[in-house]
Amino acid sequence: MVISESEKIIEPIKNKKILNGVKQNIVPGEEIYIQINNYSNDHVLVATSKGLYIFKAGFMGGATFGSKVTQFPYGKITGVEIKFNLLSGSFEVYSGSTQKIVGIGLNNVVNASNSIVIDKNDRGKFERAVITIRALMDFHSNNQQMAINAPDILDQIRRLSDLLKDGIITNGEFEQKKAILLSKI
Structure with a gap:
């Protein structure tokens, strides 16, 4: 699938632990379509030609002294969504191995491997990301069916x-x- 330059959202990764994680996990030839930080730069969403990655680092990333990554191949993703309450929200990925987060409580989202804490300033870029990710899911689903x-x-x-x-x-x-x-x- 070809994602146009206008559909791509590529931000520089500001967290060094996450940047190292991206370098270790994204394989050569895997094209990056989305790379966005949350408001505190301790959660990063990366969508590539092969799958979706959630990188987290530090205390607010649920990885106090390090970092962690969760990979979701497009064929395993059952849904993506954004949820908001008055002040904050979450970006969530659903697959057969993840559970839906009940409520948007900060601890729930920080500790869940399938979610990213976002605030109202992040909302627009994550909404654009959801549209692109859903298109990538459809593309991969159609290719699997073929x-x-x-x-x-x-x-x-x-x-x-x-x-x-x-x-x-x-x-x-x-x-x-x-x-x-x-x-x-």
Whole structure:
């Protein structure tokens, strides 16, 4: 999937522990589409061509003396959302292995591996990020479905070829059915 430059949100990472984590976890060839800090620079969201990462560092990152990273391959993500109360909010990622956070309490969000604490000033950039991430999820979901369907379609074409060889269908019928099947890949 190609993300246009106008859809990308790339901020410099201000936390050295997180910057080191990004360097260690993002593999060569993995294109970064989103890289945004929360208001305190101890949580960073990174969306790449392969998946979504949440990096946290320090006390407010739930990693008092270090940093931690949670990776979410797009195929495993079931949803992303932003929640807000009067003063603060959270960006949350849902997958089969994460639980939905009940309430926006700071401790709940800080300690959960699938969330980032945000404030009202972060809201716009995280809302843009949600739109891009959902597009990436759709793209990866469609590609997985095509990969699942492709072997079945190829088997159907092979069976049609056998019918053609046995004289059961004509060459015109074979080509017509083959074109229909190939259009589904």
